[in-house]
Amino acid sequence: MNDKAPISRGFGSGRRAQTPKDRVPPGQYVTTDFPVLSAGPTPQIKVEDWTFALQRGGSLIGKWSWAEFEALPQTTIKTDIHCVTKWSKLDTVWRGVTFDDLLKAAGVGEPAAPYIMAHCDGGYTTNLPIADLIGAKGMIATRYDDLPILPVHGGPARLLVPHLYFWKSAKWVRRLRIMEHDERGFWERMGYHNYGDPWKEQRYDGD
């Protein structure tokens, strides 16, 4: 165990313009690009075939077609996003349906169970506490920069939970399942942190 950092002579000359520390979490760098990280091929889903479901335990409590989903109240947010692979992107603009509005549309007052599993096309899953979605903290986004989200970036719809590392903002989301007990999702089972707060640098298990 050696936490002493050796100095790299001559390193740092090519460093990027310093971004205020209150904008960029530790270990991150700012990019203007929009990198793509996915574990498999990009699912190509037509909105005509798309549905979105909300489940509590095993029972379905809400289901929407694309047109029905588009008719729900729409919210626009501007936010910074932080990927566990070290890039951060500032001032990204998303539009979609907040989790609060989704619950309301399903006629659910209080979520009644503390955890969520997001299920996606391609078999991807991710888990998070429901508290991290309510109060306008999370949404199902269908637009990026006013345009439909490209398939490589999770279109037609992705979860957006920008205060956690971006793997929690699951691409190609199709179903949210409210759970009594926490379960681990895809990356969370593979050694990544169960919660993933970028400001605490919770990249991997035990961080």
Add this chain to the structure above:
Amino acid sequence: MTATETATASGRRLEWQVAEVSEIVIETPHVKSLFLHVTGWQGHLPGQHVDIRLTAEDGYQAQRSYSIASAPEDELLTLTVERVMGGEVSPYLVDELRAGDRFQLRGPVGGYFVWTVATRGPLYLIAGGSGIAPLMAMLRHRERRKAPVPTELLYSSRSLEDVIYPEELDAMAQHDRNLHIAYTLTRKQPEGWVGRRGRIDKAMLIEAPFPPPSKPNIFVCGPTPFVEHVSNLLVELGHDALAIKTERFGPTGA
């Protein structure tokens, strides 16, 4: 997916360790391999990566992820790094770093883009440029273990001088009838080039010895547009999307 379970069993924190550069090998005009000695390295699975952290004299730090190119059986940990123009970390690693230098590293990380000789079924590897690095870890592991797993590598490079590990790959294929390697050069081909020309297309993928019914384990690694293109073609050809594991890097091109 037993490999996956092995990769993630711990739950302990991945601590920063110090890596010392033992040797640097020039692979191509833009690519070098760093051979690292890491005291107490806990081992890795082929396909996994590490995080590295560099510290400048004024305390400024930067982190990046790099795939491991060496086999778990090898003594030194190898990272193969391509210089990204305008990059902050890769130009330092490729142009400034010297044998004897030290920096921080932690890992291994990632349990999905992983293959070991214990995995059933043929192995089908498709690399674009420096995307060969994690696939090389798989090929080296396969060779060290003398595993007769039927394996195809389809490797796309810009030009012959951009091909990484050519001698080692040819030597591997020469004495192993279960390993076949096909190269394609996209921009420039030398006179008398008998390999393939141009970007990977449907025809090249159909020629590969593993049609969908043979249920190969497919690993695609390279720049984002390359991986998108190839993995979409594989799905169109009827390969099971869940059998295609991908690792993308660099800008989207979009």
